[in-house]
Structure formats: structure tokens, C-alpha cells
Amino acid sequence: xxxxxxxxxxxxxxxxxxxxxxxxxxxxxxxxxxxxxxxxxxxxxxxxxxxxxxxxxxxxxxxxxxxxxxxxxxxxxxxxxxxxxxxxxxxxxxxxxxxxxxxxxxxxxxxxxxxxxxxxxxxxxxxxxxxxxxxxxxxxxxxxxxxxxxxxxxxxxxxxxxxxxxxxxxxxxxxxxxxxxxxxxxxxxxxxxxxxxxxxxxxxxxxxxxxxxxxxxxxxxxxxxxxxxxxxxxxxxxxxxxxxxxxxx
Amino acid sequence: xxxxxxxxxxxxxxxxxxxxxxxxxxxxxxxxxxxxxxxxxxxxxxxxxxxxxxxxxxxxxxxxxxxxxxxxxxxxxxxxxxxxxxxxxxxxxxxxxxxxxxxxxxxxxxxxxxxxxxxxxxxxxxxxxxxxxxxxxxxxxxxxxxxxxxxxxxxxxxxxxxxxxxxxxxxxxxxxxxxxxxxxxxxxxxxxxxxxxxxxxxxxxxxxxxxxxxxxxxxxxxxxxxxxxxxxxxxxxxxxxxxxxxxxx
Numbered sequence: 369x370x371x372x373x374x375x376x377x378x379x380x381x382x383x384x385x386x387x388x389x390x391x392x393x394x395x396x397x398x399x400x401x402x403x404x405x406x407x408x409x410x411x412x413x414x415x416x417x418x419x420x421x422x423x424x425x426x427x428x429x430x431x432x433x434x435x436x437x438x439x440x441x442x443x444x445x446x447x448x449x450x451x452x453x454x455x456x457x458x459x460x461x462x463x464x465x466x467x468x469x470x471x472x473x474x475x476x477x478x479x480x481x482x483x484x485x486x487x488x489x490x491x492x493x494x495x496x497x498x499x500x501x502x503x504x505x506x507x508x509x510x511x512x513x514x515x516x517x518x519x520x521x522x523x524x525x526x527x528x529x530x531x532x533x534x535x536x537x538x539x540x541x542x543x544x545x546x547x548x549x550x551x552x553x554x555x556x557x558x559x560x561x562x563x564x565x566x567x568x569x570x571x572x573x574x575x576x577x578x579x580x581x582x583x584x585x586x587x588x589x590x591x592x593x594x595x596x597x598x599x600x601x602x603x604x605x606x607x608x609x610x611x612x613x614x615x616x617x
Numbered sequence: 618x619x620x621x622x623x624x625x626x627x628x629x630x631x632x633x634x635x636x637x638x639x640x641x642x643x644x645x646x647x648x649x650x651x652x653x654x655x656x657x658x659x660x661x662x663x664x665x666x667x668x669x670x671x672x673x674x675x676x677x678x679x680x681x682x683x684x685x686x687x688x689x690x691x692x693x694x695x696x697x698x699x700x701x702x703x704x705x706x707x708x709x710x711x712x713x714x715x716x717x718x719x720x721x722x723x724x725x726x727x728x729x730x731x732x733x734x735x736x737x738x739x740x741x742x743x744x745x746x747x748x749x750x751x752x753x754x755x756x757x758x759x760x761x762x763x764x765x766x767x768x769x770x771x772x773x774x775x776x777x778x779x780x781x782x783x784x785x786x787x788x789x790x791x792x793x794x795x796x797x798x799x800x801x802x803x804x805x806x807x808x809x810x811x812x813x814x815x816x817x818x819x820x821x822x823x824x825x826x827x828x829x830x831x832x833x834x835x836x837x838x839x840x841x842x843x844x845x846x847x848x849x850x851x852x853x854x855x856x857x858x859x860x861x862x863x864x865x866x
Contacts, residue, residue: 374759379749391644392749395637396832478755478765486762487824490840498760500628500641500832506727506752510623511745513735516727520769520797548769575736583645583749591739 370461372489374482375401375468376475376501377418379583379609390425392583397499398426404468405430406460407437408485415470436460440481454488461494473609474503479521479553504582505551508611511589512549512577515615519549525562532562536569543574544616551613559604562612567601570594573617581608619710621738623731624650624717625724625750626667628832628858639674641832646748647675653717654679655709656686657734664719685709689730703737710743722858723752728770728802753831754800757860760838761798761826764864768798774811781811785818792823793865800862808853815861816850819843822866830857 378392389398401422409415419432428435441452461467469476469485475498477483489496505521522539526532539550554562566576577591586608594614604610627641638647650671658664668681677684690701710716718725718734724747726732738745754770771788775781788799803811815825826840835857843863853859 388644393643394751395640475755475759477759477762480765483759483762483765486760487840488762490762490826490838496760496762496838496840497836498756498828498831498838500751500756502643502749503752503755506724506755507623507747507749510724510726510732511735511747513726513732513737513739513745516729516732517772518770521767523766577739579747582747587746589739589745589747591736591745 369495370464370466371495371497372458372461372486373400373404373466373468374476374486374496374498375404375470376499377470377473379473379502379504379507388425389421394500395426397501398422400499401468402426402428404466405435406465407435407468407470408440408457408482409437409470410440410472410480410482412437412439414472418470440485452484454485457485458489458492458494461489462492474505475501478503479505479523502583504609504611507582508577508579508589508613509549509551511579511582512591512613514549514575514577514591514613515547516549518547519551521551523552524554525552529565532565533569536566540570540574540614540616543614547615549613549615551611553609553611556609557606559606559608559610563604564601566612566614567594567597570614571616572598574614575617576614577612578604579611580605582611618744619713619715620744620746621707621710621735622649622653622715622717623725623735623745623747624653624719625748626719626722628722628751628753628756637674638670643749644675646750647671649748650717651675651677653715654684655714656684656717656719657689657706657731658686658719659689659721659729659731661686661688663721667719689734701733703734706734707738707741707743710738711741723754724750727752728754728772751832753858753860756831757826757828757838757862758798758800760828760831761840761862763798763824763826763840763862764796765798767796768800770800772801773803774801776807778814781814782818785815789819789823789863789865792863796864798862798864800860802858802860805858806855808855808857808859811861812853813850815863816843816846819863820865821847823863824866825863826861827853828860829854831860
């Protein structure tokens with residue numbers, strides 16, 4: 369029976385597009401990806417670039433030009449619930465074709481809207497299989513040295529400064545109560561603003577970590593108490609994905 | 618400068634020890650692991666078996682017999698804070714040797730006690746680098762179809778039935794309030810008892826997912842409302858690692 373395959377992309381966002389994909393993803397993942405001819409993806413253009421890289425590592429069974437690549441509906445601007453019928457996207461799977469779900473970086477359906485497609489597959493009793501690959505969230509958690517036995521990913525924080533500070537304090541209180549590491553992400557060009565807000569808002573004894581460009585040659589993780597961050601705030605690059613995490617003491 | 622390397626193990630717990638490691642882990646990870654001669658590991662015996670598999674994919678620079686492999690101190694039975702001095706474990710790193718941290722399955726320092734070693738490295742300003750690899754927690758989250766934009770890993774639930782039910786209800790309330798997927802793990806031989814408790818305790822409309830043997834040929838994810846689980850409770854294998862997740866509606 370055909371499955372919905374959750375196909376991981378490397379974490380480099382295609383930045384180091386010359387690196388062989390076999391360096392970055394396990395061979396079982398690449399071999400399975402090479403079998404798939406029908407795709408639901410976050411971005412069709414980068415999906416085609418990804419498939420070209422797959423082809424070099426494990427020849428594609430179906431040439432890219434003959435593959436069916438459909439984009440996931442984008443969430444409405446300004447938030448709000450997505451009211452989308454995901455059933456048509458699963459038509460190839462119902463017709464017996466292996467169907468791949470692919471996001472821009474890392475595992476699909478984690479920190480992106482793909483989970484709604486997976487949920488629809490489960491509603492229809494269609495098999496779902498995940499392929500081995502990295503997620504930047506857990507790579508960041510591991511590298512932070514913060515509590516990896518109790519943690520929460522909270523997505524994006526509000527952009528409004530007052531609302532953001534309120535939310536940071538709320539999550540810090542939750543971290544203290546539950547011993548829970550809090551993880552958030554931000555659009556890279558706002559990295560510095562978020563770091564500043566975290567340093568200004570969190571308690572001096574809270575441990576704050578920032579991971580940049582995980583699993584690439586540029587990878588860097590800084591992890592120290594807020595009091596030490598205040599002694600000298602580094603300039604974060606505006607073009608590298610960052611993950612922020614903290615644990616209150 | 619030498620680094621503390623977070624080295625992922627495959628998710629099969631060595632079950633399918635004949636599978637080439639190059640199938641299961643990215644080559645960059647294997648190549649870097651092959652350079653390391655000093656290790657802190659969860660279990661020395663399985664670490665040696667892992668290194669033998671690495672050697673086949675990417676020849677070890679230092680023969681296994683000459684590698685220094687030290688086990689992480691085990692957490693005290695019955696819980697309680699670990700009062701361990703992790704500084705001696707970092708001595709090879711301070712002396713300029715690349716040092717690897719390895720757990721039984723998946724990324725180290727996630728859902729295991731290794732984070733305390735990573736924290737000590739950060740306290741001393743020693744570089745920490747994570748290598749690409751899978752984590753069963755996020756693989757399960759992706760395959761569940763539950764909310765991947767807001768989720769929490771809560772570790773193990775209490776073994777006492779009453780305490781466990783209380784905790785399940787508490788986490789279900791938190792899931793409802795925050796739209797947050799809750800993830801927990803269990804020792805495989807207690808898989809069935811936990812599934813039963815979740816089915817009996819959660820609200821009928823709550824979506825409950827179980828993932829078994831992720832990224833192996835036996836991989837299976839079941840995800841449906843509790844009301845449907847009640848219609849027929851499957852027998853879970855007692856020897857396969859499972860991850861349980863739920864999202865209240």
C-alpha cells in the first residue's frame with residue numbers, strides 16, 4: 369500500500385547547495401525519496417532543486433519534469449485558522465502513488481503547516497511514514513545543554529514589543545514551574561531584536577542559548593546566564609536561521 | 618579548537634545491527650564520528666558496537682581498543698537530583714582532544730541525562746557542535762499529524778495509576794489551553810499499560826497518536842480520536858520503543 373512519506377530536507381536551506389546530499393541525509397532517506405513521483409511541498413522551486421540533489425545521490429525513478437509537485441496552501445497573512453480542504457492533495461496517494469511531503473528545511477510537519485495534511489491522511493486511514501532526518505529544533509536543544517527531558521517549542525513570539533515581553537515572562541514562569549526548556553524561532557532578519565528582547569526581559573539567572581546555522585560549517589551555539597549575556601551582546605547574522613532557548617533556574 | 622560533538626545514534630537501538638550505518642546516518646556525521654577518540658556515552662558496550670559500525674562506513678582514525686570510552690553517571694534510582702561533578706569528563710576536551718557524546722538512540726542530550734555534560738562545557742566556554750541525525754521524538758511528532766508548531770515533551774508519566782491519570786488530565790488541559798501537542802515516552806514493556814491509561818483517561822474528542830519503531834521497516838503510526846481508539850485497543854509490542862502524543866480539541 370502506498371504511503372505518505374515525510375521527507376526531511378537538509379538544514380542548510382540550500383545555502384551550501386554544492387554539498388552532496390549523501391553527506392547530509394541518510395541513504396535510506398535518499399533512496400526512498402528517489403522512488404517518489406508525487407509531492408506536496410512548501411515551495412515548488414526549492415523542491416525541484418532538492419530533487420536535483422537527490423538525483424545525484426540516488427537516481428530519480430521519475431524525471432523531475434514528469435513529477436507532480438503541488439504547493440501546500442499558505443497560511444493567511446496575519447494569522448488566523450487555515451480553512452483549507454486538504455483532501456484533494458491526497459488524491460495521488462489514494463490512487464496508489466507514493467506521496468512525499470517536503471518542507472524548506474528539516475522534517476516536514478514540524479514547525480510548518482504540513483501537519484494538517486498528515487492529519488488528513490490519518491483521518492482517511494492512509495499510512496504515514498517518516499524518513500530519518502534532522503530537525504533544527506532538537507539539534508538546537510541538544511547543543512544548548514538545557515533540559516532535554518522536558519521542553520516545549522513555542523513557535524514565534526509576538527512582534528509588538530510589549531506583547532513580546534509579556535509572552536517572554538509568561539514562558540519564563542512556565543519554565544521555572546515545570547523545569548521546562550522553552551524554544552522559539554524568529555525570521556533571521558529579526559534575530560537581533562529578539563535576542564535583545566530576551567536579554568532585557570528574562571531574569572539574570574535564567575540560562576539563555578542561541579544556536580546558529582546548525583549542522584553546517586558555520587554552526588555556533590552560545591549558552592550562558594542572562595547576566596553574562598548582558599555583559600556583551602553579540603551581533604547575530606541577519607541571514608542565518610537561529611533558534612533561541614531558555615531555562616529558568 | 619577541539620569541540621564536544623553531539624553524535625547521533627540510529628533509532629533502531631542496534632536492533633538491525635546488520636544495516637550499514639551509511640544507510641541510517643548522514644556521511645558528515647559518520648566522518649566526524651570516525652575522527653573522535655574520546656567518548657562519554659550512556660553505555661560503553663553499545664558504544665563499542667556503534668563504533669564498529671562507524672568503522673565500516675568511515676574508517677576510525679583510532680582503533681576501538683585505543684579509544685577512551687567513559688560512561689555518563691547514571692541518575693539515582695527513584696529519581697532525585699543528580700549531584701555529579703561533570704568536570705572530569707571534559708578533561709580530554711580541555712587537553713585538546715575531540716570529545717564525542719553518544720546516547721543509546723537518536724540525538725544525545727535529548728530525553729537522556731547528557732544535557733548536564735553539555736551545560737558544563739558551556740560553563741567552561743568549550744565549543745559544542747551537534748551532528749545531523751534523527752530524534753525519535755520529532756519523527757513521532759511529524760508522523761502524528763498533531764500540532765507541530767506548538768508541542769511539549771514531558772518525559773515519562775508516573776507509574777502509579779492514580780497519579781498517572783491525574784497527570785494525563787493535567788497535560789490534556791494544558792494541551793487544550795495552549796493548542797499544544799503533548800509527547801511522552803515509556804519503557805517498551807509498559808507500552809500497553811500506558812496506551813490503556815491514555816484511552817481511559819483522555820476525552821473522547823482528543824486526538825491520540827502512537828508511533829512504533831520509527832525509521833525502521835516496522836515503523837507504524839496510529840493517530841485517531843480517543844473515541845475511535847476505544848472501539849478496539851490494539852496490542853502493542855512489548856519490545857519496540859513507542860512514543861505517545863495527544864492534542865486536545
